[in-house]
Amino acid sequence: xxxxxxxxxxxxxxxxxxxxxxxxxxxxxxxxxxxxxxxxxxxxxxxxxxxxxxxxxxxxxxxxxxxxxxxxxxxxxxxxxxxxxxxxxxxxxxxxxxxxxxxxxxxxxxxxxxxxxxxxxxxxxxxxxxxxxxxxxxxxxxxxxxxxxxxxxxxxxxxxxxxxxxxxxxxxxxxxxxxxxxxxxxxxxxxxxxxxxxxxxxxxxxxxxxxxxxxxxxxxxxxxxxxxxxxxxxxxxxxxxxxxxxxxxxxxxxxxxxxxxxxxxxxxxxxxxxxxxxxxxxxxxxxxxxxxxxxxxxxxxxxxxxxxxxxxxxxxxxxxxxxxxxxxxxxxxxxxxxxxxxxxxxxxxxxxxxxxxxxxxxxxxxxxxxxxxxxxxxxxxxxxxxxxxxxxxxxxxx
Amino acid sequence: xxxxxxxxxxxxxxxxxxxxxxxxxxxxxxxxxxxxxxxxxxxxxxxxxxxxxxxxxxxxxxxxxxxxxxxxxxxxxxxxxxxxxxxxxxxxxxxxxxxxxxxxxxxxxxxxxxxxxxxxxxxxxxxxxxxxxxxxxxxxxxxxxxxxxxxxxxxxxxxxxxxxxxxxxxxxxxxxxxxxxxxxxxxxxxxxxxxxxxxxxxxxxxxxxxxxxxxxxxxxxxxxxxxxxxxxxxxxxxxxxxxxxxxxxxxxxxxxxxxxxxxxxxxxxxxxxxxxxxxxxxxxxxxxxxxxxxxxxxxxxxxxxxxxxxxxxxxxxxxxxxxxxxxxxxxxxxxxxxxxxxxxxxxxxxxxxxxxxxxxxxxxxxxxxxxxxxxxxxxxxxxxxxxxxxxxxxxxxx
Numbered sequence: 001x002x003x004x005x006x007x008x009x010x011x012x013x014x015x016x017x018x019x020x021x022x023x024x025x026x027x028x029x030x031x032x033x034x035x036x037x038x039x040x041x042x043x044x045x046x047x048x049x050x051x052x053x054x055x056x057x058x059x060x061x062x063x064x065x066x067x068x069x070x071x072x073x074x075x076x077x078x079x080x081x082x083x084x085x086x087x088x089x090x091x092x093x094x095x096x097x098x099x100x101x102x103x104x105x106x107x108x109x110x111x112x113x114x115x116x117x118x119x120x121x122x123x124x125x126x127x128x129x130x131x132x133x134x135x136x137x138x139x140x141x142x143x144x145x146x147x148x149x150x151x152x153x154x155x156x157x158x159x160x161x162x163x164x165x166x167x168x169x170x171x172x173x174x175x176x177x178x179x180x181x182x183x184x185x186x187x188x189x190x191x192x193x194x195x196x197x198x199x200x201x202x203x204x205x206x207x208x209x210x211x212x213x214x215x216x217x218x219x220x221x222x223x224x225x226x227x228x229x230x231x232x233x234x235x236x237x238x239x240x241x242x243x244x245x246x247x248x249x250x251x252x253x254x255x256x257x258x259x260x261x262x263x264x265x266x267x268x269x270x271x272x273x274x275x276x277x278x279x280x281x282x283x284x285x286x287x288x289x290x291x292x293x294x295x296x297x298x299x300x301x302x303x304x305x306x307x308x309x310x311x312x313x314x315x316x317x318x319x320x321x322x323x324x325x326x327x328x329x330x331x332x333x334x335x336x337x338x339x340x341x342x343x344x345x346x347x348x349x350x351x352x353x354x355x356x357x358x359x360x361x362x363x364x365x366x367x368x369x370x371x372x373x374x375x376x377x378x379x380x381x382x383x384x385x386x387x388x389x390x391x392x393x394x395x396x397x398x
Numbered sequence: 399x400x401x402x403x404x405x406x407x408x409x410x411x412x413x414x415x416x417x418x419x420x421x422x423x424x425x426x427x428x429x430x431x432x433x434x435x436x437x438x439x440x441x442x443x444x445x446x447x448x449x450x451x452x453x454x455x456x457x458x459x460x461x462x463x464x465x466x467x468x469x470x471x472x473x474x475x476x477x478x479x480x481x482x483x484x485x486x487x488x489x490x491x492x493x494x495x496x497x498x499x500x501x502x503x504x505x506x507x508x509x510x511x512x513x514x515x516x517x518x519x520x521x522x523x524x525x526x527x528x529x530x531x532x533x534x535x536x537x538x539x540x541x542x543x544x545x546x547x548x549x550x551x552x553x554x555x556x557x558x559x560x561x562x563x564x565x566x567x568x569x570x571x572x573x574x575x576x577x578x579x580x581x582x583x584x585x586x587x588x589x590x591x592x593x594x595x596x597x598x599x600x601x602x603x604x605x606x607x608x609x610x611x612x613x614x615x616x617x618x619x620x621x622x623x624x625x626x627x628x629x630x631x632x633x634x635x636x637x638x639x640x641x642x643x644x645x646x647x648x649x650x651x652x653x654x655x656x657x658x659x660x661x662x663x664x665x666x667x668x669x670x671x672x673x674x675x676x677x678x679x680x681x682x683x684x685x686x687x688x689x690x691x692x693x694x695x696x697x698x699x700x701x702x703x704x705x706x707x708x709x710x711x712x713x714x715x716x717x718x719x720x721x722x723x724x725x726x727x728x729x730x731x732x733x734x735x736x737x738x739x740x741x742x743x744x745x746x747x748x749x750x751x752x753x754x755x756x757x758x759x760x761x762x763x764x765x766x767x768x769x770x771x772x773x774x775x776x777x778x779x780x781x782x783x784x785x786x787x788x789x790x791x792x793x794x795x796x
Contacts, residue, residue: 018542018684029541029609031718125539131685133531133539140538141523141531143427144416144705211427269691272667279689286416286702287529287693291677293667294688304684307542316717320429 001030001314004038004064004094006085007075008045011099011126014303015073017048026307030314034307037069041076047299061085064094071095071313073306079103086111090120095318097309099126099302102191105200105216108207112323119318123309128154128201129278131301132294133308138208138282139322145286147209151247151397152280153273154201154259156296157185157192158224158244160276162261165229166241172227184276194223195244195259202246206257209282210250212328214257220332222260231392234370235263235340240396241271255330263340263396270397336375338396343369344389353388372396399428399712402436402462402492404483405473406443409497409524412701413471415446424705428712432705436467439474445697459483462492469493469711471704477501484509488518493716495707497524497700500589503598503614506605510721517716521707526552526599527676529699530692531706536606536680537720543684545607549645549795550678551671552599552657554694555583555590556622556642558674560659563627564639570625582674592621593642593657600644604655607680608648610726612655618730620658629790632768633661633738638794639669653726661738662795734773736794741767742787751786770794 003019005012019026019036026034040058058064064072065088072094076082082103089096090111098104104111104124115122125135129152138147153159157179164175176193179185191197203216224244232242240263248257264271269291273279278296283289295301343350346369354361360374369391376384381393401417403410417424417434424432438456456462462470463486470492474480480501487494488509496502502509502522513520523533527550536545551557555577562573574591577583589595601614622642630640638661646655662669667689671677676694681687693699741748744767752759758772767789774782779791 014684022543025544026542131682132688133535136539137531137535140710141534141706142702143709144424144702145420146423267670269667269670272665272670284529284702286412286698288696288699290530290690290692292688292690295686298686300684301686304540304542304682308539311541312538316714319714 001032001071002035002037002069003310004040004067004069004072005036005075006040006064006072007077008039008041008043009075010299011302011306012041012075013045013047014299015075015306016050016052017300018303018307020050026311030311032314034310034314038064038067040064061088065089065092069094071097071310073310074098074100075306077102079106083107087114090115090118093118093120095121095313097123097306097313099124099306101127101197101200101204105203108204109213109323112321115321116323121313121318122321123313124204125309126302126305128205129280129292129294130156130296130298131305132278132280132292133305134205134280134292135208137292138205142282142284142287142290145284147282147284149247149249149283150202150205150209150280151245153243153270153278154198154246154280154296155192155244156276156278157189159273159278159296160184161193162224162242162244163274165227166232166236169229169233171229172225193225195221198244198246198259202248202257202259205280206248206255207324208322209248210255210328211322211324212255212326213324214255214328214330218330220258224261227261228392230368231340231342231394234342234365234368238364238372239266240264240340241266242394243270243273245397249333255328256333257330258332261394263394268397332378334377336377337398339373339376339381340392340394340396341371341373341384341390342392344391345369350388354384399430399469400433400435400467401708402438402465402467402470403434403473404438404462404470405475406437406439406441407473408697409700409704410439410473411443411445412697413473413704414448414450415698416701416705418448424709428709430712432708432712436462436465438462459486463487463490467492469495469708471708472496472498473704475500477504481505485512488513488516491516491518493519493711495521495704495711497522497704499525499595499598499602503601506602507611507721510719513719514721519711519716520719521711522602523707524700524703526603527678527690527692528554528694528696529703530676530678530690531703532603532678532690533606535690536603540680540682540685540688543682545680545682547645547647547681548600548603548607548678549643551641551668551676552596552644552678552694553590553642554674554676555587557671557676557694558582559591560622560640560642561672563625564630564634567627567631569627570623591623593619596642596644596657600646600655600657603678604646604653605722606720607646608653608726609720609722610653610724611722612653612726612728616728618656622659625659626790628766629738629740629792632740632763632766636762636770637664638662638738639664640792641668641671643795647731653728654731655728656730658793660793660795666795730776732775734775735796737771737774737779738790738792738794739769739771739782739788740790742789743767748786
């Protein structure tokens with residue numbers, strides 16, 4: 001199989017490395033060589049000092065389209081121009097493997113339908129959970145049942161930041177700076193810290209889990225940039241650990257889906273997922289709870305998922321893309337849940353108010369105005385915020 | 399696709415239930431109906447009150463072989479006669495899905511080679527980790543790299559027993575009895591508690607991870623029936639938790655593989671896998687650490703893995719069975735590791751002996767003769783046992 005690679009950044013150089021250095025292993029497992037014949041990249045980042053002399057460097061997608069490559073690995077990112085590239089490649093009958101979650105989360109329905117028509121396979125294991133196999137298990141292993149819930153830590157950058165804040169008591173801004181220095185966060189961290197990266201991933205995973213079209217922009221999202229480290233240490237007294245959680249639950253009609261910082265009990269499996277690791281819970285009707293854990297990002301880690309997709313396409317060719325025809329309406333969770341809250345101005349009147357309004361609460365730190373509030377809806381919470389003024393309100397995973 | 403089911407026990411009845419009750423879901427996802435046409439079973443256990451009127455009940459494998467079924471789901475267990483059945487079915491060109499780890503761990507190499515010749519697919523996701531997708535991820539997702547290590551809690555019964563012993567301080571015999579009453583352990587628990595079930599699973603997983611033939615009987619195995627609950631509570635003082643661990647590591651020549659009770663630090667992900675849950679770590683060259691967690695057994699849980707295999711065969715037909723030609727020599731781990739040890743007769747001379755022999759140790763509970771011993775080989779441990787007399791010695795996972 002002849003392969004073109006678009007993009008030679010962090011993941012792209014890892015992919016080139018596996019294709020070149022593990023050529024024997026791949027050929028043995030696939031039954032034919034996986035040959036990297038073309039690279040298109042703005043700049044050739046070659047941290048692994050690979051010998052690229054046998055690879056043709058091209059400058060335009062038209063050269064790839066016109067070439068005899070069977071499969072194109074797209075790792076350039078971006079939305080509009082890569083969407084156009086994908087359409088061009090599908091029309092030309094080229095299989096595609098990509099880690100481009102931004103573009104796919106918006107356009108996968110159109111691309112999958114087009115690809116099915118053209119008998120082209122699209123592999124996107126690397127879009128969610130980095131090197132963790134999750135797209136394939138959802139498609140081919142947890143498929144004999146209705147999935148009821150998906151929930152996970154889907155972003156390595158924010159998990160790194162929250163872990164450091166929790167364990168070292170460091171402030172958000174300081175940890176973000178450290179993460180940027182270590183390469184765990186980008187210069188402009190917005191996509192990660194405001195939850196948009198996790199929003200795209202929970203969209204792609206939920207689409208596959210429930211086989212419904214989802215408008216990614218409809219998914220309610222809150223990031224971690226406003227998280228005060230003091231809330232983490234107060235909540236720790238009650239054994240609670242904060243994680244940025246993407247989750248969805250489908251009741252057959254409405255998809256309840258969100259990305260937001262939540263507190264988990266310390267004995268929850270997800271509470272032990274530290275630093276840049278990711279983990280995804282999937283609850284199925286028959287299988288119950290399963291969890292997939294591993295690296296959320298990284299050059300070689302993500303590259304291994306990309307190459308695995310390419311190998312499967314080399315072995316099995318077109319097997320059909322999941323292309324749900326029905327769209328689903330989405331909303332945040334509407335049922336009551338427990339919350340950690342903190343008052344802007346701690347005062348005893350607030351307590352009276354909560355008591356009189358019939359709420360069940362437990363004080364964690366009276367002086368600082370921190371409470372656990374049982375069984376309230378988002379609507380009730382908004383009204384409490386209006387009357388008392390909250391500086392923090394985070395749901396607690398049951 | 400026409401399907402025959404051999405066996406209507408716990409998992410078999412779950413499979414029948416999914417095939418019948420989720421027929422629409424399966425047909426939609428597969429693109430054709432998955433029709434249960436034949437059942438062969440000594441007795442029809444029908445806990446889900448299924449309407450089996452459309453299914454032909456047969457009494458001999460010859461009737462299945464002569465029938466027009468495309469795929470046979472074998473859930474009767476046993477080794478010799480089911481091995482014969484499998485060969486007959488493969489010769490007749492019937493695809494097979496099975497949860498029979500006892501038979502497969504012994505005969506998979508011969509069956510896989512025969513099946514490849516006959517273009518027959520064998521699905522065995524349900525043999526390891528119950529409902530957890532792990533066979534498929536090893537085969538199709540973590541395949542772009544060398545796997546370096548596999549390690550897991552592979553048996554629900556022993557994990558249930560160890561969890562209860564750890565958390566409730568109950569003795570082995572009492573918890574075993576409780577597990578038997580709850581249906582978590584069989585009347586004759588030997589296979590589970592002596593580690594044989596885990597031995598078969600680590601064999602099947604390692605074969606796939608390293609693509610080598612393995613003689614399952616060569617794998618060193620220790621069970622939990624000799625575990626004294628007192629060691630669990632002493633070790634807990636140092637934050638250690640006992641699990642029955644199946645593990646393997648391949649250095650390219652020798653496969654270091656074993657099943658034995660080990661202590662893990664409480665902050666290790668596997669330490670949080672409680673009761674009948676299972677979890678499997680896979681470390682790959684590129685991907686690093688990944689973990690798969692979920693139900694280790696159960697009727698519907700395991701059935702969902704069986705049906706998923708059947709769906710993939712219905713969709714993709716014969717895709718080839720992994721059939722390594724090279725066998726690998728196995729041995730227990732030979733490098734030094736840390737141990738928890740307890741002396742049969744606590745005495746201060748033992749300390750002198752350890753000190754003089756140059757060992758590094760830390761006393762946990764002097765009166766009870768419990769120590770942490772650093773960095774000793776199995777050979778050194780045997781000599782310590784010989785000179786001092788040990789009532790317990792368990793490796794500690796680093």
